[in-house]
Amino acid sequence: xxxxxxxxxxxxxxxxxxxxxxxxxxxxxxxxxxxxxxxxxxxxxxxxxxxxxxxxxxxxxxxxxxxxxxxxxxxxxxxxxxxxxxxxxxxxxxxxxxxxxxxxxxxxxxxxxxxxxxxxxxxxxxxxxxxxxxxxxxxxxxxxxxxxxxxxxxxxxxxxxxxxxxxxxxxxxxxxxxxxxxxxxxxxxxxxxxxxxxxxxxxxxxxxxxxxxxxxxxxxxxxxxxxxxxxxxxxxxxxxxxxxxxxxxxxxxxxxxxxxxxxxxxxxxxxxxxxxxxxxxxxxxxxxxxxxxxxxxxxxxxxxxxxxxx
Amino acid sequence: xxxxxxxxxxxxxxxxxxxxxxxxxxxxxxxxxxxxxxxxxxxxxxxxxxxxxxxxxxxxxxxxxxxxxxxxxxxxxxxxxxxxxxxxxxxxxxxxxxxxxxxxxxxxxxxxxxxxxxxxxxxxxxxxxxxxxxxxxxxxxxxxxxxxxxxxxxxxxxxxxxxxxxxxxxxxxxxxxxxxxxxxxxxxxxxxxxxxxxxxxxxxxxxxxxxxxxxxxxxxxxxxxxxxxxxxxxxxxxxxxxxxxxxxxxxxxxxxxxxxxxxxxxxxxxxxxxxxxxxxxxxxxxxxxxxxxxxxxxxxxxxx
Numbered sequence: 001x002x003x004x005x006x007x008x009x010x011x012x013x014x015x016x017x018x019x020x021x022x023x024x025x026x027x028x029x030x031x032x033x034x035x036x037x038x039x040x041x042x043x044x045x046x047x048x049x050x051x052x053x054x055x056x057x058x059x060x061x062x063x064x065x066x067x068x069x070x071x072x073x074x075x076x077x078x079x080x081x082x083x084x085x086x087x088x089x090x091x092x093x094x095x096x097x098x099x100x101x102x103x104x105x106x107x108x109x110x111x112x113x114x115x116x117x118x119x120x121x122x123x124x125x126x127x128x129x130x131x132x133x134x135x136x137x138x139x140x141x142x143x144x145x146x147x148x149x150x151x152x153x154x155x156x157x158x159x160x161x162x163x164x165x166x167x168x169x170x171x172x173x174x175x176x177x178x179x180x181x182x183x184x185x186x187x188x189x190x191x192x193x194x195x196x197x198x199x200x201x202x203x204x205x206x207x208x209x210x211x212x213x214x215x216x217x218x219x220x221x222x223x224x225x226x227x228x229x230x231x232x233x234x235x236x237x238x239x240x241x242x243x244x245x246x247x248x249x250x251x252x253x254x255x256x257x258x259x260x261x262x263x264x265x266x267x268x269x270x271x272x273x274x275x276x277x278x279x280x281x282x283x284x285x286x287x288x289x290x291x292x293x294x295x296x297x298x299x300x301x302x303x304x305x306x307x308x309x310x
Numbered sequence: 311x312x313x314x315x316x317x318x319x320x321x322x323x324x325x326x327x328x329x330x331x332x333x334x335x336x337x338x339x340x341x342x343x344x345x346x347x348x349x350x351x352x353x354x355x356x357x358x359x360x361x362x363x364x365x366x367x368x369x370x371x372x373x374x375x376x377x378x379x380x381x382x383x384x385x386x387x388x389x390x391x392x393x394x395x396x397x398x399x400x401x402x403x404x405x406x407x408x409x410x411x412x413x414x415x416x417x418x419x420x421x422x423x424x425x426x427x428x429x430x431x432x433x434x435x436x437x438x439x440x441x442x443x444x445x446x447x448x449x450x451x452x453x454x455x456x457x458x459x460x461x462x463x464x465x466x467x468x469x470x471x472x473x474x475x476x477x478x479x480x481x482x483x484x485x486x487x488x489x490x491x492x493x494x495x496x497x498x499x500x501x502x503x504x505x506x507x508x509x510x511x512x513x514x515x516x517x518x519x520x521x522x523x524x525x526x527x528x529x530x531x532x533x534x535x536x537x538x539x540x541x542x543x544x545x546x547x548x549x550x551x552x553x554x555x556x557x558x559x560x561x562x563x564x565x566x567x568x569x570x571x572x573x574x575x576x577x578x579x580x581x582x583x584x585x586x587x588x589x590x591x592x593x594x595x596x597x598x599x600x601x602x603x604x605x606x607x608x609x610x611x612x613x614x
Contacts, residue, residue, distance in 0.1 A: 035426075050434055108344070134536075153358075242443070267543070
């Protein structure tokens with residue numbers, strides 16, 4: 001509140017409420033309006049298109065099949081189905097392995113780019129920025145054109161006389177490879193600022209104390225960077241859980257033989273099943289929401305701990 | 311693996327003490343290998359798509375059997391693709407302008423007047439940040455079915471949905487620009503000089519946050535242009551570029567050349583995104599980091 005410019009602060013009903021007489025309702029209303037009016041269009045947009053939809057989904061998942069009153073029937077039914085259990089498990093496994101691979105490739109990449117000279121740094125940041133924005137169906141197609149069954153790399157390797165079979169387009173390894181195309185750049189771009197925290201002086205100081213590189217990374221570098229890397233892992237995990245476009249492009253076409261993912265199940269429940277579809281999709285959406293919220297909360301906690309070093 | 315990372319370094323000039331980023335000859339080779347692999351991973355798929363868009367038939371040999379410009383010609387002159395592109399362009403442009411129009415006043419007011427607005431916005435921004443677009447789109451479909459069924463499947467609803475999921479990009483960019491410009495002091499000064507609130511916004515705020523406006527606008531444009539889940543769920547009956555691409559990728563009939571046309575459209579989409587990213591990077595020389603979806607949250611950890 002210290003930043004309030006004085007003339008406005010005097011007008012505002014909210015901030016200057018400590019007046020002698022309690023203001024009339026109209027004056028109060030005016031004060032409220034003065035405090036919130038410019039934000040109202042945004043708040044309207046956000047409440048109708050983000051908050052309300054989320055609440056409607058949660059509500060719908062508990063009011064099953066047109067019955068009145070709350071019930072968990074549909075929850076048991078949906079979560080009891082093998083395909084849905086499979087989808088939840090596969091999504092979690094895929095997200096966790098994607099995030100781990102991203103961490104293994106992204107952490108060194110991020111560290112090295114953060115220590116580059118300006119020119120090459122700009123080149124890599126630009127490249128990663130473009131790759132991070134590429135996704136969806138286009139990326140699914142690029143994957144198929146590269147190592148699909150008749151993709152370029154597949155043909156090259158086979159042309160060398162090696163008996164090589166590309167992973168099926170709807171399989172987990174294929175999804176993982178395609179997902180990494182956007183995950184690694186996102187991870188690097190998110191963690192690069194944290195890499196600047198580790199100062200070069202500390203390594204010199206550690207050397208003066210006769211520390212080896214290994215000791216330095218285990219005692220100083222690792223512990224300082226770990227929370228940021230963990231936070232990056234969690235974000236990639238969350239985002240991977242929710243990827244739909246790439247999965248639809250790659251796995252969608254093989255139909256029943258493809259992997260089950262939560263997002264794909266939501267999409268197909270909407271398209272196939274008019275009567276039960278929305279309820280079923282709502283439950284899967286709430287499950288997805290629960291995972292995402294949990295990991296976002298964890299992410300915030302971890303980041304707050306990491307802040308100690310700033 | 312962080313240890314290996316440290317061993318690979320950049321440019322040792324053999325100083326008295328070993329530098330953290332310095333590395334030996336072996337680790338330098340390993341580093342080149344690593345960067346080469348990463349570069350290949352990012353560039354080869356694009357090359358494959360590029361070649362695909364010029365290929366006549368490409369199913370047996372390492373390189374296509376022949377090359378042709380027909381796909382480009384046919385795709386660019388195809389009325390359906392043209393209309394998909396213009397729909398997507400209109401969608402993305404509207405999304406960007408609506409977001410700027412609603413975010414700038416709110417962000418400005420939260421800085422000069424009512425700090426509570428910030429808390430509300432930050433909670434709202436966490437929704438598209440964390441929740442998958444499929445979930446939001448599905449919720450929006452259900453909600454609009456209850457409140458305003460006549461809007462279902464329309465362009466208007468899709469614009470609103472895109473504006474809602476893309477608004478954090480604009481907010482983070484604009485808010486960052488406002489912080490950098492010190493907008494509170496500027497507007498206080500303008501007030502002291504007797505400027506009206508409208509004058510302040512027009513003559514002081516907007517000129518000082520132009521980089522944030524450009525960045526936020528382009529990012530929300532890009533987010534909307536490539537968005538697929540929401541377009542598919544609430545934009546039935548519309549024809550955007552991602553929806554067209556999804557139809558093509560599913561109708562596997564390579565002989566009809568649908569994959570070649572898809573290659574052309576993918577490249578065109580990529581070109582649009584590339585130009586947008588290039589402008590963003592150029593505009594914010596070296597500060598790409600702040601612009602990412604994580605920026606709001608990672609600001610706490612990342613701002614230096």
